[in-house]
Amino acid sequence: MATQTLHTPHPTAAVRSNRRPVRRAPRSRKWSLPKSPGGWVILALCIIGTFGMLVPVYVIVTTALSGSHGAPNFFLAFPDAPSLDAFKGAWTKLHGSLINSLQITVPAAIISCLLGSLNGYVLSKFPFKGSTTLFTVLLVGMFIPFQAVIIPVFQFLNMLHLQGTIVGLIIVHIIYGIPITTLIFRNYYEAIPNAIVEAAAIDGAGIWTTFTKVMLPLSVPGFVVAGIFQCTNIWNDFLFGFILASPAAWPATVTLNNLIGTTTVDYPELMAGAILVALPTVLLYLVLGRFFVQGLTAGAVK
């Protein structure tokens, strides 16, 4: 199907390899001891930095484990009798909101990724007059402070009787997710040779058939990148959930924030709650970290 001869798939790589023999960049997974004193210094500083970065994570975990005995006297001390008691309390208060968050995140991420891939497909493979301008106009939506639209959004959802509901939040997340997913997919599809689309067109496939039969099967990595990006963003959202959701539809971040009482704070329970809320995105990040980083760099307009 793909007549690769029409178009060199990766012109950049080809040009570079003609110029001079490519020296392979050192692989990041290679482990070797530092060879110079400077190398040891760098390694030592990296390790110190790592400990520094992990202090808050450590504090969250140890405080959560201190359970019903209350937090340890010194904040960096490990609890004498670690227990999972705090998690029970946190789970009772949070599990409903965690399910809400899941119900909001999954459909909103899937639909905004689908829309983004369609848009990215059109913008990269069928640029029309003014498409770059319209794309830039669309991208502004990625950067606006959502406070500047929150009143109209609230009134709009009110009009549709969706204010406070999960469906309302899904709609809002889909619409404000379109610019970033479009950007990610457009950059992703730019790297797919035009020859593939041309070949499909010669074989008589229309725009839709080319998309569903040719582009979508090639889009799995793009969907993983955009999907992780959207899932993390939507799961971690606070503003929309805080303002637009009724208590029954509160996402986990809002309920977690409400665990901070006005006078006293049950820190072990709060930290246990924080772990429950953080766990899904952290697991996603640890398992699919490579794609996560790609989403970040793709999200940066070049």
Next chain:
Amino acid sequence: MTTSAAPPQALPPVRPPRPAKARKKIAHNVRTSRRAAWIFAPSLLASFIFVYVFIGITAYISLSNWKIGTSPDLSLRTPLGGTYSEIVKEQRFQADIRNVVVFTVLFLLLAILGGLVAALFIHHVSMGKSFFRTVFLLPYALSFIVTGVAWRWIFSPSTGVNEILRAIGIQNPPGWTTDTTILGALNNPNGTDFLKIQFGIPVALLPIIFAAAWQLVGFAMAMYLAGLASIPEEHLEAASVDGASTWQRLRYIVLPQLWPSTITCFVLLLHVALKIFDLVVAMSGSGPGFVTDVPGIYIYNYLASRYDKASAMSIILLLLTLAVVVPYLVRGYRRERKA
């Protein structure tokens, strides 16, 4: 160390080979192209309404008499813009502007410099590169609320870092987010002035700045690592052969090539800083005397009672953001047209 023959900046300009005519038009006729445009239309329309029209509505509300959300009043306020002149006189508004400026400047400095240093070290570390990268970027995957509650605990006046400070002999450690001290105050308002707040760096903001920088330093690091990976090895080798020191290579080859990463970090982090809300809510809220109040919280508080004031603040926040983002997007757009 500038004894060597050719100074490194005399190297030929670095220009990655351009992809040969990347954006070739595929559409075989105008009809296909038009049909394709229709696929894009619904998303564009939705974004147009939810972004541009809604911003227009917010701007209109900021000029109107609409105060309580449930009783719409779309008559224009006289004098026009009266809401804006009302809020700029407020102590709270002035504190918010001071706070967001101080927060943005210090946070950007910390996060960008920290990210650059971390990236330089992690790029050159001989083992565990991906491990270090994973750890530094981990906070970015967390919600501001999650990290906010942890930092709230660490910087609470009675526990956390203050225990360490007391242990090393500091009798009266700062109250952190509850501290009303303003460092380096530039003025001393006497109550009758237009300015009702002290300009300076509120101590209470420091923990929030630190927490935000901790959370986003990994983002800057990831941007810089991507930038570092794209610097051709040959340039650095050539410079070494010419006798350039490590510092010279950094100064004349690496840093100039990281400039695009710096711009990206600057813009993306700046727009995070301006609209910061969740982290402050979780760590401190408005604070005593609005010492940690930010526009995001101001807007939220007035959503209940004063639509006009909330809208006016939103528009000011939006204009601040657009002042940076629009030039950035236009620059990207121009490059796109040239390519």
